[in-house]
Amino acid sequence: MKVVFDRDDLEAAVTPLTGVTSKNNTIAAIEGIQIKAEETGICLLSGYDMEKGMRVTLNAEVETPGCYIINAVKLSQIIKTMPDGKITIEVGARNVTKIYSGKSEFQLMALDGEDFPNLPELDGEQGFGIKRGEFTQMIKKSDFAVPDNDPRAELNGLHVEIEGSRIRMVSSDRNRIALVERVCELENYGSEEINTSFTIPAKTLPELSRLLGSSDSIVSIRLGRKHIIFTCDNTVFFTRVLDKEFIEYSRFIPSSYAINLRIDGARLLQSLERALLITENIEKGETKSPLRCNFTDDKLIITTASSTGRFYDEIDIEKEGEDIEIGFNCRYLIEAIRACDPGELLLSLNSPLMSMVVRAVQPEENRKYLYLILPTRLKS
Known part of the structure; x- marks a missing residue:
């Protein structure tokens, strides 16, 4: 096999592919990227760790077609050090592989392409299209x-x-619920209205978010029998879906509240970020003490104490209902408020032993953000 690639195109393909290859696996083939060069000048580059995978289609100068596997990490490192211009990958006898550009040349061993695991069927009966940036933003908020x-x-x-x-x-995570809802302009690829659900594995989310980015271009999302397939530009990304039914989350969200209060989200976030210096060992990510929140009259009084020290703050609020004192994990509150894009927030409660719901008072049109947080027991 001998193929000449544009360096920038090859790097743009290999970098995300490295994220879907396995690391330190006993099966060498899934630590690599399969390069399949066809006589037509089309090259298919694939990575697959048996849970998630990616296939990128590139145009290249194919002098000799073939199919081989090259270690993903090494290939990525080599490309990054090469000068601008063209990069040639040439596999010779006994799979000795030369990767060269200008006067610079590397040699390493490739594996036969047939050793690469079979990819799942990359199509689905039901699907839709959505702006990549919209889908990514919803992921980040939930x-x-x-x-x-x-x-x-x-x-x-x-x-x-x-x-x-x-x-x-x-x-x-059983301590909180994050819920984001949005009305979007979807491209429906079926004859019937879309009505479906699926669960994307946690390990897949970082790679998926990086791939989609903030672009306004459309990503095609199709549901296979065991996989969900995302297609954008020259890239197909796929992942197994979790096959167990998700929890009935709606039954944990109260239908009414005895206490409702309005608060400046930015001011509350600033206070919580200060309190976090006391409640948590930030370097280790360990919680040392709960946050004590006393909603009284027209004030929220925030206090906490740990072996590090003490913190106190007061914030103006508008409250309907009785006074209440309740404890929370400070980081959980911070993450919920950040996701709300803090303007004015509505905090809703029923008792010190029941969850609090955080929402935006005036969410953007056709959007809903709801974050439920269970309280932490406070020592008297």
Whole structure:
């Protein structure tokens, strides 16, 4: 095999592909990128760690077609050091591979392309298109409550629901619920109105967000039997979906509240970021003490104390209902408020032992942000 690539095109393809290859695996093939060069001048570059994968189509000068696997990390490192211009990848006898540009040349070993695992079928019966930036923004406003490794497998992902033109994303780590809803202009690829749901695994979300970015171009999203497939420009990204049914999150969200208060979100966020210096060992990410919130008359009094020191602050509020004192994990509050794009916020409660709901008083049109946080017991 001998192929000449444009350096920038090759780097743009290999960088995201490296994110979907396995690291330190006993199967060498899934640590690599499969390069399949066809006589037509089309090259298919694929990475697959058996859970998520990607295929990028590039135009190149194919002098000798072939199919081989090159270690993803090494290939990425080599490309980054090469000068601008053209890069040639040439595989010879016994899979000895030369990668060269100008006077610079590397040699390493490739694997036969047939050793690469078969990719799943990259099509689906049902699908839709949405602006990439819209989908990414919804992920960023809801994925922070996805747990890393919860015993309940269905929680280890971001749940997506589509009803017509309405998209909803929900996550929960059992201490909180993040819910984002938006009415979008969707391109429907089927004959019937879209009405479906799926859960994207947590491990997939960072790579997916990086791939989609903030562009206004359309990403095609199709549902396969076990996978969800995202197609944009020359790239196809796919991931297994979690096959366990997501929790009935709506039953945890109260239908009414005894206490409602309005507060300046930016002012509250500033106070919480200061309090975090006391409640948490930020370097280790360890919580040392809860945040004590006393909603009284027209003030929110925030206090906390730990081995680090003490913190006190007062913030003006508009309150309807009884006074209440309640404890929270400070970081959970910060993440919820940041996701609301803090303007004026509405905080709704029923008792010190029940969850608090954080919402924007005036959300953007056709958008809904709701964040539910369970309280922390306070010592008297």
